[in-house]
Amino acid sequence: MTVRLLDTLSGRQRDLVPLEPGHVRIYSCGPTVYGPAHIGNFRSFLFADLLVRHLRWRGLRVTWVMNVTDIDDKIIRGAAGAGVSIEALTERWTERFLADAASLRMNQPEVLPRATRHMDEIVALISTLLDKGHAYRTDDGSIFFRIASWPAYGKLARLDPDQLRVGERVEADEYAKDDVRDFAIWKGPKPGEPSWSTTIGEGRPGWHIECSAMAMKHLGPSFDIHTGGIDLIFPHHEDEIAQSEAATGQEFVGTWLHCAHLQMGGEKMARSEGNIALVGELLERGISTRALRYALISAHYRASLSYTDDSLASATAAVERLDAAYLALSTYREDRADDPALPDALDAARTAFGAALDDDLNISPALAALFDLVRDLNRRIDARAMSTADAERAVVALRDIDLVLGIGPDFEAEVLEPDVQDLIDARAAARAARDWARSDRLRDELAGRGIVIEDSRDGQRWRRAGVTSDA
Numbered sequence: 001m002t003v004r005l006l007d008t009l010s011g012r013q014r015d016l017v018p019l020e021p022g023h024v025r026i027y028s029c030g031p032t033v034y035g036p037a038h039i040g041n042f043r044s045f046l047f048a049d050l051l052v053r054h055l056r057w058r059g060l061r062v063t064w065v066m067n068v069t070d071i072d073d074k075i076i077r078g079a080a081g082a083g084v085s086i087e088a089l090t091e092r093w094t095e096r097f098l099a100d101a102a103s104l105r106m107n108q109p110e111v112l113p114r115a116t117r118h119m120d121e122i123v124a125l126i127s128t129l130l131d132k133g134h135a136y137r138t139d140d141g142s143i144f145f146r147i148a149s150w151p152a153y154g155k156l157a158r159l160d161p162d163q164l165r166v167g168e169r170v171e172a173d174e175y176a177k178d179d180v181r182d183f184a185i186w187k188g189p190k191p192g193e194p195s196w197s198t199t200i201g202e203g204r205p206g207w208h209i210e211c212s213a214m215a216m217k218h219l220g221p222s223f224d225i226h227t228g229g230i231d232l233i234f235p236h237h238e239d240e241i242a243q244s245e246a247a248t249g250q251e252f253v254g255t256w257l258h259c260a261h262l263q264m265g266g267e268k269m270a271r272s273e274g275n276i277a278l279v280g281e282l283l284e285r286g287i288s289t290r291a292l293r294y295a296l297i298s299a300h301y302r303a304s305l306s307y308t309d310d311s312l313a314s315a316t317a318a319v320e321r322l323d324a325a326y327l328a329l330s331t332y333r334e335d336r337a338d339d340p341a342l343p344d345a346l347d348a349a350r351t352a353f354g355a356a357l358d359d360d361l362n363i364s365p366a367l368a369a370l371f372d373l374v375r376d377l378n379r380r381i382d383a384r385a386m387s388t389a390d391a392e393r394a395v396v397a398l399r400d401i402d403l404v405l406g407i408g409p410d411f412e413a414e415v416l417e418p419d420v421q422d423l424i425d426a427r428a429a430a431r432a433a434r435d436w437a438r439s440d441r442l443r444d445e446l447a448g449r450g451i452v453i454e455d456s457r458d459g460q461r462w463r464r465a466g467v468t469s470d471a
């Protein structure tokens with residue numbers, strides 16, 4: 001088994017060979033916490049989650065770091081506009097981000113570093129860049145990275161360094177940079193803005209330097225994978241490479257992975273476009289978090305993905321199909337010999353699923369392998385061709401695949417209200433006593449509570465009407 005990933009920097013598929021054998025270190029650019037993350041942001045975070053889950057499923061140890069940007073221009077404006085402190089604003093939206101991430105079943109990264117808690121590392125990195133001549137100060141107390149000192153600049157975004165940043169001339173005048181292409185790694189103090197008193201002077205860090213400092217603090221000067229949305233390739237990731245490699249003299253990142261935008265109404269989903277959908281709003285509409293997760297991970301990460309009511313409906317149908325298979329299998333009872341062909345069928349599905357994801361997280365054939373298996377299992381159920389133990393084996397196989405996808409039902413967490421459970425038990429008793437009138441009455445009563453009762457050869461089973469929030 002080898003995982004191959006398409007590296008943005010080299011433009012080639014590379015075998016993933018962790019710098020430390022068996023241990024993959026991953027950094028993902030996380031949210032800037034001045035408002036709720038929209039589902040376009042979450043597409044990028046869930047792609048990283050899928051990668052992390054798959055690598056773990058393959059037996060690799062993964063250390064995953066996702067930063068939280070808790071100081072920048074938008075945060076400063078947001079806090080001033082809301083009349084609250086920056087800490088109060090960022091704390092609130094960090095909590096909301098974590099709650100949304102949990103409801104979408106995103107694994108929690110090992111480290112969620114915040115920029116304001118890494119000022120020492122940021123200042124040390126800037127000091128090194130000043131010492132090595134890769135950075136310089138301006139009169140207003142700002143510090144800029146000197147692109148002329150770093151000939152490799154532009155290699156990630158494939159830019160001609162001489163043509164860079166012509167559009168930023170206005171900002172250049174404002175800051176009196178030596179070179180229009182140079183970017184701020186430290187911003188001098190301004191009235192009404194927060195600043196830190198440090199050995200490099202008074203001010204606050206630029207956004208790009210935060211990620212370099214936090215990535216290297218938690219993962220070392222070189223690590224395996226860096227992820228983000230494609231809009232971060234330039235300038236954010238280009239700048240991260242320049243600052244980090246200029247400071248350490250080592251290759252910063254082995255493989256760069258970039259996720260395409262989520263589109264809505266033909267445009268990139270972005271706060272600035274005004275076409276955003278929020279996790280919380282969708283849940284209020286009764287959308288299943290699992291269906292939403294499915295919709296966001298079911299296209300290849302480098303393919304642009306359109307978000308529509310139709311795509312949500314088909315994601316909901318897929319999740320319901322999966323739920324129905326789990327339910328049928330977990331209640332299936334047949335006293336017969338095990339099917340000797342079943343283990344091979346389960347193994348073949350697992351192999352096809354894993355091989356697809358090994359190939360640059362090729363999700364479509366991976367999902368096809370899962371749903372082909374579901375169809376096959378449904379046929380076996382209808383034909384009563386499995387033993388009770390076979391059905392249990394099939395559930396184990398589906399659960400195994402779901403360790404990567406995270407879209408399956410969570411039976412353990414499904415706790416019914418006690419009076420609903422009493423009604424279900426009472427109906428089972430009525431059926432056992434062949435009291436059909438009472439049994440029908442109880443079924444109607446349960447329907448009124450949103451619980452659908454189905455009778456099968458394996459006895460009575462229940463499900464919630466439609467798929468609703470898992471929360």
Ligand SMILES: [Zn+2]
Nearest residue numbers: 029030211236
């Ligand atoms: Zn970043």
